[in-house]
Amino acid sequence: MATKEYAGKTVETTDDGYLINASDWNEEIAKEIAKEEGIEELNDRHMTVINFMREVFEKTGEGPSIRKLTKESGVPTKELYELFPKGPAKKAARIAGIPKPKGCI
Amino acid sequence: MKKLVILGAGTAGTMMLNKLHETLDRNEWQLTIVDQFETHYYQPGFLFIPFGIYNKKDVVKPKRDFFPKGAEVIVSEIDKIEPDQNRVLLKNNTVLNYDLLIIATGAKVKPEETEGMVSDLWHKNIFDFYTIEGATALANFFKYWEGGKLVLNITEMPIKCPVAPLEFVFLADSYFTERGIRDKVDIHFVTTLPGAFTKPKASSILGDILTKKNIHLTSDFNIARVDNENKKIVSWDEMEVPFDVLVTIPTNMGDDVIARSGMGDELQFVPTDKHTLRADNYDNIFVIGDATNLPSSKAGSVAHFEADILLENILSAIDGRELKAKFDGHANCYIESGFGKGILIDFNYDTEPLPGKFPLPGIGPFSLLEETKMNHYGKVMFRWMYWNLLLKGSELPIESHMSMAGKRA
Numbered sequence A: 001m002a003t004k005e006y007a008g009k010t011v012e013t014t015d016d017g018y019l020i021n022a023s024d025w026n027e028e029i030a031k032e033i034a035k036e037e038g039i040e041e042l043n044d045r046h047m048t049v050i051n052f053m054r055e056v057f058e059k060t061g062e063g064p065s066i067r068k069l070t071k072e073s074g075v076p077t078k079e080l081y082e083l084f085p086k087g088p089a090k091k092a093a094r095i096a097g098i099p100k101p102k103g104c105i
Numbered sequence B: 001m002k003k004l005v006i007l008g009a010g011t012a013g014t015m016m017l018n019k020l021h022e023t024l025d026r027n028e029w030q031l032t033i034v035d036q037f038e039t040h041y042y043q044p045g046f047l048f049i050p051f052g053i054y055n056k057k058d059v060v061k062p063k064r065d066f067f068p069k070g071a072e073v074i075v076s077e078i079d080k081i082e083p084d085q086n087r088v089l090l091k092n093n094t095v096l097n098y099d100l101l102i103i104a105t106g107a108k109v110k111p112e113e114t115e116g117m118v119s120d121l122w123h124k125n126i127f128d129f130y131t132i133e134g135a136t137a138l139a140n141f142f143k144y145w146e147g148g149k150l151v152l153n154i155t156e157m158p159i160k161c162p163v164a165p166l167e168f169v170f171l172a173d174s175y176f177t178e179r180g181i182r183d184k185v186d187i188h189f190v191t192t193l194p195g196a197f198t199k200p201k202a203s204s205i206l207g208d209i210l211t212k213k214n215i216h217l218t219s220d221f222n223i224a225r226v227d228n229e230n231k232k233i234v235s236w237d238e239m240e241v242p243f244d245v246l247v248t249i250p251t252n253m254g255d256d257v258i259a260r261s262g263m264g265d266e267l268q269f270v271p272t273d274k275h276t277l278r279a280d281n282y283d284n285i286f287v288i289g290d291a292t293n294l295p296s297s298k299a300g301s302v303a304h305f306e307a308d309i310l311l312e313n314i315l316s317a318i319d320g321r322e323l324k325a326k327f328d329g330h331a332n333c334y335i336e337s338g339f340g341k342g343i344l345i346d347f348n349y350d351t352e353p354l355p356g357k358f359p360l361p362g363i364g365p366f367s368l369l370e371e372t373k374m375n376h377y378g379k380v381m382f383r384w385m386y387w388n389l390l391l392k393g394s395e396l397p398i399e400s401h402m403s404m405a406g407k408r409a
Ligand SMILES: Cc1cc2nc3c(=O)[nH]c(=O)nc-3n(C[C@H](O)[C@H](O)[C@H](O)COP(=O)(O)OP(=O)(O)OC[C@H]3O[C@@H](n4cnc5c(N)ncnc54)[C@H](O)[C@@H]3O)c2cc1C
Pocket: B007, B008, B009, B010, B011, B012, B013, B034, B035, B036, B037, B042, B043, B044, B045, B046, B047, B076, B077, B078, B079, B104, B105, B106, B107, B129, B130, B131, B160, B161, B164, B255, B256, B257, B288, B289, B290, B291, B298, B299, B300, B301, B302, B303, B333, B334
């Protein structure tokens, strides 16, 4: 566990930088985490994905798989990889302030 | 008479039929099982077919050899489940009403989910080994192959028997060495996972074994399409891996009947309580084996451990009591590692595969996460146990719940 400061707020994170409490999240924090992930600006499409992830997390306690994301959020896979290069599921989850997706067994 | 219907007579359905037949009062309950095929395939044996170790006849037996006398068996495709009417419609126009339903329709591969997979090169230079057709076509190809780039690609998780792709490349290393052309074969393991396997300890130990065997690893590769013309696989972020022969582990999904019935998640798996094995949305439906959305491995050994739990919970449900038995996600998998050796892993929802010893009364101990001859015999023994004990619902010498005995944390 670690603590970090984002947008003037001190939050708890896991060692690999995921928020411990999804309720700490706000859009300002998202913008700063996005910068750390190499995404300079969060546009509408980024936000569509992020809001969808938070919605699924609130309903089910888990972030969605890429397949669920592309099927239900209206953002095609190709675009998803353009928005969040190198592993959209992990990156978008971190920016959305929800836990890192568990790899299945 | 009350009716209990089992959908699917594969590993899990057959096991449950035998257990329930032994246990339920036959004057009170009628047991019916439905499957589209008359042949039972020992799917773990498919792994050995491409290398000529097994052939088709080593992995098939008639399903009827494993059904108890007196159970009603229907051979037909299942068209649709109507959970709100408590009935199942079959393609042969039969309507089956039920008081309790067990869904055991398994998972199957869907290569057509990936663009360009089932196209010009399919079963010429591109094969799967998760089907009998794919495994035998690949055996014919390998027999005359003189070497080149062999690429194994895992499309998407979850997959049945998540260790099978690793076993495949280990066996390929062994097979081409024995044929004297290992120096002409470049083996490349390309996976969507961040490493060789899902869990950190096992992933690092198995990753080292890949390196030792001179098998190249590319992780975090998410395939978008196959370029048939240039013989390459291309990822969503435009990475490319060229191949001469591609062995794909296609997307695994639940059967289409689950989607037709509106009962599945995005991969057609049925949302199921991970401890009680009851369907999330229906009190009189239970789900077992590969058909569930459980965060456990999709494996025969897992279905076996689930069966003990499910039997107990079905008896509780019949008596109108709380479902007390809880599945812990226990999996126990032998990993063939080539040259007559094997590796064993044993884990559950909470405990990742760990090194150490695995005690087995009368036979063991086996070594965990280590290559030994003994573990290879474990795998060989598994086929015998599968046909002779497991399908018949008999006890195996392994507890349903995982034990920490012998493991090093
Ligand atoms: C290559 C490979 C290697 C493996 N190795 C191992 C291993 O080493 N150890 C291990 O424990 N497990 C292994 N497994 C996994 C194991 O085979 C499966 O987990 C197990 O068979 C699952 O049992 P099941 O009953 O859920 O599904 P299945 O055994 O697949 O049975 C499903 C049944 O349902 C029927 N069905 C489905 N839909 C319909 C329909 N609409 N109408 C009528 N019938 C239908 C099918 O015909 C089938 O008979 C391996 C699998 C593969 C593919």
